[in-house]
Amino acid sequence: MNNIAIIPLRAGSKGIVNKNRTKILGRPLFCWVLTEAIQSNLDHVYVFTDDKIIQSFIEAEYTWTNKITVVERSAESASDTASTELGMIELAEKLSYGFDHYFLLQATSPLTTYVDINRAISTLKTEGVDSVLSAVKTHRFIWNSRGRSLNYDYMNRPRRQDFEGLIIENGAVYGCTKKSFQKTKNRLGGQVQLIEMEEDTLIEIDSPEDLIMVEQLLKKRLLKNKTPVAAIKYLVMDVDGVFTDATVDYTKDGEFSKTFSFVDGMGLQILRENGIEPIIMTSENSMLVKKRMEKLNIDRCYLGVKDKYALINNMLPQLGVRRNQLAYLGDDINDMANILSVGWGSCPNDATREVANIADIKLEHSGGKGAIRELVDFLIRFNNRV
Incomplete structure (x- = not known):
């Protein structure tokens, strides 16, 4: 048929x-x-x-x-x-x-x-x-x-x-x-x-009133994916505003530089040593990001992704996990559906208001200044308890 x-x-x-x-x-x-x-x-x-x-x-x-x-x-x-x-x-x-x-x-x-x-x-x-x-x-x-x-x-x-x-x-x-x-x-x-x-x-x-009502209903539905929160297997992260302070330097030739934290880089190494794999998912298609992730030996790096929720849905069977076995770190509205629906949804302390209002964890550190390392420490402690 x-x-x-x-x-x-x-x-x-x-x-x-x-x-x-x-x-x-x-x-x-x-x-x-x-x-x-x-x-x-x-x-x-x-x-x-x-x-x-x-x-x-x-x-x-x-x-x-x-x-x-x-x-x-x-x-x-x-x-x-x-x-x-x-x-x-x-x-x-x-x-x-x-x-x-x-x-x-x-x-x-x-x-x-x-x-x-x-x-x-x-x-x-x-x-x-x-x-x-x-x-x-x-x-x-x-x-x-x-x-x-x-x-x-x-x-x-x-x-x-x-x-x-x-x-x-x-x-x-x-x-x-x-x-x-x-x-x-x-x-x-x-x-x-x-x-x-x-x-x-x-x-x-x-x-417009229907939009408001449906958004609340979708929030409620996505939150059902969280329970019960299981041991975290993967940490999915945005880049700009997470690995960086959400700024970029440009020249007449285009994107010139982004600043990354070595403290966060070491955090990802510790993350892997504790059985949690990092996944990078960003809406930007940046060669600078690609090179940095290669340096950090991150294999699962997805650039130019606008609908991150759909891509994660498609990946779940390949990864052999459910959403409650994922953690997510993002800072802006295109991260909201995933922050709501994974085991631990988190954001840096300088995330947008909409994201901060729904995150399970609002980190004390800012993007590019230790937020990843802070979340890594939390996830390791959490997995040791479950």
């Missing part, structure tokens, strides 16, 4: 400017569902967009997977008035309907997980239905604008545990067979089956 998904992303957005690129916990909105799609049992994911910035980001960032293709959508299907189905039809025709099952994933539902996607795939494959959609069971009492209760008798108000409630479409995941889509040209058709998702996934991002 060839299971493909489309993630449609428009460059224009009226409610929230550049909505699909808006940062949530330091990651562009669309990255949350895209990462889960990569991790799922989908065979291929097509990001269907007219946004050149998103296209460039994906093509540069996800070189570690062959599961994603960016397809440019037409101006017609990217217009304010175009339906999502128009985009789905356009892509299906570009692919000459070369799929068995066709899934629609929405970037505005960033709480979608690979488990939800896999359940949709499994349902469509094994249940003999024509289409599936994700939904949420809610126990809220519903009224219409004329003051009539729609789903309960207010004169005999039921207890929550006795109330069946309602099933509400949450706009996160849809799927259909090729036959169904060719016949209906719609995401749903024929016999439809529901897959139930968590109640908090009912929120779709349409307003």
Whole structure:
């Protein structure tokens, strides 16, 4: 079975400017569902967009997977008035309907997980239905604008545990067979089956207020990865603001110098001697950093990484660890998702306010001035206790 998904992303957005690129916990909105799609049992994911910035980001960032293709959508299907189905039809025709099952994933539902996607795939494959959609069971009492209760008798108000409630479409995941889509040209058709998702996934991002609520829900979800904290096997570190004081000297020819601490360098040697391996992950593609990490004999050095959370997710099976066996040291917003989700998330004492507010450990030392060595000492003591 060839299971493909489309993630449609428009460059224009009226409610929230550049909505699909808006940062949530330091990651562009669309990255949350895209990462889960990569991790799922989908065979291929097509990001269907007219946004050149998103296209460039994906093509540069996800070189570690062959599961994603960016397809440019037409101006017609990217217009304010175009339906999502128009985009789905356009892509299906570009692919000459070369799929068995066709899934629609929405970037505005960033709480979608690979488990939800896999359940949709499994349902469509094994249940003999024509289409599936994700939904949420809610126990809220519903009224219409004329003051009539729609789903309960207010004169005999039921207890929550006795109330069946309602099933509400949450706009996160849809799927259909090729036959169904060719016949209906719609995401749903024929016999439809529901897959139930968590109640908090009912929120779709349409307003700035939605962004705030979803960010808090994502924080709560990421924190679940921490427990129970296990012995740390790897320490993942940013570079600028961690190895350095976040400054760089430039000449007319470009980047000239960064300053690194020998105390921190010795700390990494001690770290390895105690069974914890360092990993470097930085958004900058710096030859100075590359040379310094070679000098420190650090093999796992990843340069030019914007979506660090996705790359770590991809590395976990190779490393043979879970997130609670990682420590992370970062200082800025693109480190937030990892700081929240690893066993020990930490930051130097001069990190940005947003990062300092969520870190498990706010170190006493600054970036480039002993922060790494301080964290190394902590992790060794911690591992000796667990």
